[in-house]
């Protein structure tokens with residue numbers, strides 16, 4: 001093919017791909033525009049995962065009638081004037097790309113009315129070109145409706161995930177901006193249901209309560225926010241409300257929502273020693289920085305940025321969080337390490353396979369993974385079981401081992417459709433966050449297979465009528481929330497496995513829990529029966545084995 005310049009329409013569509021990756025990117029750009037316009041009320045409505053409809057209404061400045069067409073021209077913006085302004089960007093937008101990009105991949109209807117105008121302007125665009133214009137009544141502010149997103153780009157449509165996943169990304173965007181702007185009243189409705197509504201009280205804690213629920217809000221501490229450059233403000237969670245993923249870490253630079261591994265690391269290091277391995281804190285942190293000290297102009301989505309002095313930002317965040325935690329959290333006690341077992345306490349060898357507990361269908365262990373019969377000697381640090389086998393010493397991680405046992409048990413019960421279920425005397429309400437809600441709507445029926453009877457109750461509340469018997473006296477609300485979070489963040493290809501491993505993790509004995517001799521014997525006996533006894537469902541080892549041969553070598557006896 002000879003070289004020729006692409007038509008503006010093709011150029012626009014190619015460029016749009018960088019700004020509009022998925023429905024949530026449209027929501028982000030429109031909400032940012034409303035915030036830049038000084039809105040104090042922003043409502044977001046979506047339908048069909050954002051593909052059929054995204055509508056953002058604000059009470060901001062509006063666009064003067066004579067400028068409405070310009071707003072849809074590429075690189076047309078009211079937010080910066082010249083090169084100098086690029087050095088210090090104080091608005092969320094500045095590239096003048098969002099509206100033209102969205103119009104290149106969807107139908108867009110806008111009604112806007114600026115201060116002092118008698119009527120609003122209505123503009124409708126198809127394929128990036130103006131299809132109609134008229135006047136329409138409305139009060140000051142702007143409404144942008146985006147319809148049939150990506151309809152003309154089947155490749156993009158195909159790449160989108162399920163409606164629930166797209167809804168969950170959208171809920172996350174609105175939630176993040178609700179956290180960044182507590183003084184703005186946000187509302188989000190998904191397919192006609194209210195998923196999020198904030199009061200706009202100006203208090204961060206109120207937004208946190210709406211987005212993450214009362215339980216987390218009740219366990220947040222405020223950062224001091226000392227006047228310094230950079231200034232770090234916001235709230236972080238007490239270690240007891242830790243989470244299994246990083247989805248509860250929010251960072252804003254001058255209230256722009258950003259993703260930053262560096263900032264996540266700064267916070268996690270501040271929690272060092274306060275959280276169990278694999279747990280992550282809850283944090284909502286805003287960093288105020290002179291606009292010249294950073295560059296947001298490195299990516300079209302503006303979610304990444306560069307700091308002039310990255311180290312200063314890291315240590316300011318680390319110090320602010322560490323200090324807040326130090327004032328709140330008692331220093332962890334160092335527990336006495338070892339519980340010795342006197343020879344007289346040593347039990348008879350545990351029964352061979354014939355005597356296994358009745359609820360375990362015997363699985364013939366394969367020679368490669370089978371455990372020999374072990375004799376329990378005692379417990380170490382309330383976390384490890386010491387056992388003796390014919391071939392040496394075994395140190396068993398009680399939590400990991402129990403997780404493995406339960407994982408196989410749940411898998412088996414589910415496969416045979418015999419989950420043991422415990423009905424609750426009174427149905428328990430379960431309050432969920434907007435993201436969790438999207439997952440729950442998508443999965444509550446499938447959760448029934450695992451013994452959870454959950455039904456929608458209205459708003460963000462669901463009613464739980466029955467739970468798996470295994471979890472009856474456990475924190476199953478915490479387990480459900482964690483599960484919904486991990487589903488909304490992660491890969492859903494192995495949905496059932498995620499449910500099983502979260503259930504196993506939450507019902508297993510904890511590290512630090514004292515076990516009686518008979519409990520330890522029972523656990524070891526069940527582990528001997530496990531199909532894969534050597535690793536927990538996450539792949540970590542359940543035990544360390546020290547053979548007699550190795551002991552002899554180590555003691556120099558040959």
Ligand code: ADP
Nearest residue numbers: 033037071077078093094095096097098099142
């Ligand atoms: P940018 O935000 O980078 O300037 P956009 O394409 O998002 O570019 O918007 C173009 C212009 O349209 C903005 O600079 C602003 O003047 C105007 N605009 C867009 N949305 C709104 C809104 N909700 N309220 C007022 N003005 C808006």
Ligand code: MG
Nearest residue numbers: 029033093098
């Ligand atoms: Mg913009």
